[in-house]
Amino acid sequence: MSDWRPRLIASDMDGTLLRSDDTVSDATVVELERWRASGVPVVLATGRPPRWMRRIREVLGSGTAVCCNGAVLLDLERFEVVEEDALPPDVLRSITAGLRREQPGTWFAVEYGLEFRHEPVYQPRWDVDAPGVAEAPLEEIVAAPAAKLLARHEDMDRDSFVALVQQVVGDLATVTTSSSDALAEISAPGVTKATGLARVAATHGLGPEDVVFFGDMPNDVAAFDWVREGGGRAVAMAQAHPEVLAAATDVTGTNDDDGVAAFLASL
Structure with missing residues (x-):
């Protein structure tokens, strides 16, 4: 897969894209913008609810966020819920x-x-x-x-x-x-980050083989499985939970070492 390049970049937030001080490094922002400029969408996939997405919206600006572990799709630019799978x-x-x-x-x-x-x-x-x-x-x-x-x-x-x-x-x-x-x-039953990412990828005409996904905690495992089994790249942070490391295709540096940016730069 040495010549493989993603057509969609997806990342967890806490412990992954965000450093321990709850910020995104300048180097990571620059790297994500470089990929965006070449036509590759950037998608956030997080356990966070929409109400916790305002600050990241100021940093990344636009795109779709998969919130509440896949239950909510949020349009960051308009800050509107696009889809929701709720527990009755x-x-x-x-x-x-x-x-x-x-x-x-x-x-x-x-x-x-x-x-x-x-x-x-x-x-x-x-x-x-x-x-x-x-x-x-x-x-x-x-x-x-x-x-x-x-x-x-x-x-x-x-x-x-x-x-x-x-x-x-x-x-x-x-x-x-x-x-x-x-x-x-x-x-809700069957709702995971994987189902949310699959819906977002489909809107771009893409599948798991086109996706690189970064994560660190057990709520990322379903998305890791979807990406890995479909031929994409599931990248664990160096400090990730053992379940995540076991499900990964690759391992990068820690969130405090800008592991997401470093892996993307290597592609």
Whole structure:
């Protein structure tokens, strides 16, 4: 694949495109713009909700972002939701009730595109006082369709908790994680970064064989599998989770060493 060049560049954000200080380096911006100028679209694929995309929009400007692990497609230029695959209220009620029975110390929050609601006991780590963020009782949280359900436990370790959530949820939804904490991210059945990327690629007349995708956490594995099995390049950051490293076709430097820019420059 020495002469292979991507026709679409896709990247996770946290731990991948973004450095530890939550910024994108000038070198990375220059490299992405170089590819864009040659007609290669750049797509962000993140667990972040749309409301967390305003700052990256100021840096990259335009394009489509795959948000909420594939549940939401966001037009960055217009800052409008293009598509959304939501969890319906009956499924939200079933999952939260089952998890609360199995592990009473589980607390919940939901992403509704630009809005975020969490139980009073749930301890959000970011955006505590941001616009659109509010406390609400569980019965209110699950009363409307949600792009992503978050389940958190303050005492269990991450892998044990996520495994428990997967067992309880079964085929009602898709479960993944992108956090170092015991936080499970729950989306509609079959919805992953892979499905979101596939929809965006199709709008450009492209398939997985045309894509290079960069990632670092378990919520990137589905997209890695889609790209790798289709003949594209799935590139793990040097500090990536072991599951990501195992699914990769290539490994680049860390996010703090501008690994994305370095790999793209090598092509």
